[in-house]
Amino acid sequence: MIELLGRTTEEIKALVAEHAGAPAYRGAQIAEWIYRRILPNLGGGAQATFAAMTDLPLALRNDLTALFSIGSLGEPVTQSDPRDGTIKIAVPLHDGPRVEAVLMPDTQRVSTCLSCQAGCPMACAFCATGTQGLGRNLDAGEIVAQFLALQSQSPRRITHAVYMGMGEPMLNLDNVLRSIHILTGEIGLSMRHITLSTVGVLQGIEKLANEKLQLTLAVSLHAPTDELRRKIVPIHRTYTIDRLLTTCKSYFDKTGRRVTFEYILLRGVNDNPEEARQLAALLKRFPGAVNLIPYNPTSVGQSFQRPETARVQQFRKILEDAGVTVTQRKERGQQIAAACGQLVTEAYRPPAGARKLNVA
Ligand code: SF4
Numbered sequence: 001m002i003e004l005l006g007r008t009t010e011e012i013k014a015l016v017a018e019h020a021g022a023p024a025y026r027g028a029q030i031a032e033w034i035y036r037r038i039l040p041n042l043g044g045g046a047q048a049t050f051a052a053m054t055d056l057p058l059a060l061r062n063d064l065t066a067l068f069s070i071g072s073l074g075e076p077v078t079q080s081d082p083r084d085g086t087i088k089i090a091v092p093l094h095d096g097p098r099v100e101a102v103l104m105p106d107t108q109r110v111s112t113c114l115s116c117q118a119g120c121p122m123a124c125a126f127c128a129t130g131t132q133g134l135g136r137n138l139d140a141g142e143i144v145a146q147f148l149a150l151q152s153q154s155p156r157r158i159t160h161a162v163y164m165g166m167g168e169p170m171l172n173l174d175n176v177l178r179s180i181h182i183l184t185g186e187i188g189l190s191m192r193h194i195t196l197s198t199v200g201v202l203q204g205i206e207k208l209a210n211e212k213l214q215l216t217l218a219v220s221l222h223a224p225t226d227e228l229r230r231k232i233v234p235i236h237r238t239y240t241i242d243r244l245l246t247t248c249k250s251y252f253d254k255t256g257r258r259v260t261f262e263y264i265l266l267r268g269v270n271d272n273p274e275e276a277r278q279l280a281a282l283l284k285r286f287p288g289a290v291n292l293i294p295y296n297p298t299s300v301g302q303s304f305q306r307p308e309t310a311r312v313q314q315f316r317k318i319l320e321d322a323g324v325t326v327t328q329r330k331e332r333g334q335q336i337a338a339a340c341g342q343l344v345t346e347a348y349r350p351p352a353g354a355r356k357l358n359v360a
Helices: 009-020 024-041 058-067 140-151 169-185 202-211 226-232 234-238 241-255 273-283 309-321 342-347
Strands: 077-081 086-092 098-105 110-113 117-120 133-137 160-163 194-198 216-220 259-265 288-294 325-328
Touching: 009 024, 009 058, 024 140, 086 140, 098 117, 098 140, 110 140, 133 169, 140 169, 160 169, 169 194, 169 202, 194 202, 202 216, 202 241, 216 241, 226 234, 241 259, 259 309, 273 288, 273 309, 288 309, 309 325
Parallel strands: 110 160, 160 194, 194 216, 216 259, 259 288, 288 325
Antiparallel strands: 077 086, 086 098, 098 110, 117 133
16 A cells, blocks of 8 residues: 655656556645645544545546555544643554644644654753653654644644654654645645754754755754753754854855744753853854743653743843844643643653664
């Protein structure tokens, strides 16, 4: 069986021509059914079928059923927060691991947060997913399926996608890029409404820069000094903030896109005025912005705490007074375990062979 989810319209055209002898326009119809008509409207766990593609000849539908599968995710565990409309799903992959994705409706936009790996090898100190190690990379169809599963639960059209769920996108960049091309090409999302986050995999940033895509790159910085960043983000043992910023500047020069620096505020760890001043000194002339994220406590035993609101405001003011552009992410779904990886961590334990990245 050849799976079609995760393939572009052109690829589907070629496959159904080669294997079912169908003309190209039939392939385009099938892609339209998969990405715009069936999966965005399918209830959780239900299987999409070729039989539902009623404008295809019956004989072709039978051939397609024999030759191809559409592909989808399993029955999701869903939690929702009625106060802000956030919906979080943990969906099983065909071989067992679960991944999570989040829908965040707002007045102006409807955003999704997508996972690109089952688990994550980066082991960031504050992150629930980082406790799991890496299960495996997701293929493009499994990433797009998260988007479509959430679309099926949203009365409004999803407008934005952020790759900030489970996993490090730069470690699965080919599948992530393929999924981005399907979200923009087949589903119709604007490239400028897509954000790709990285904890700072330099080779990945360089490769992405060469793609010259008009998406937003978000780099998880989380500390203004090498010494502190090494404690929070283990991959940082292999390079320096100076090298990271040089790579980000090169990304800006090649793409013309400003970089967003994510900074999770951990009480007493990286939220001191001195760290705000150090961060301002690093970034005040950099073409980018800082996104402050007060830590969202998880239930998996990390010892970090959330800073008080006044502390967050003080940190923000120091940055802004120094001329740094600051945003603060609207916080969503705290009642539904919306911290990174938390829902899956509660529902799923990784297999014995799950790997963490060796960065020593
Ligand atoms: S914060 Fe992101 S990169 Fe770090 S462990 Fe969690 S999922 Fe992986």
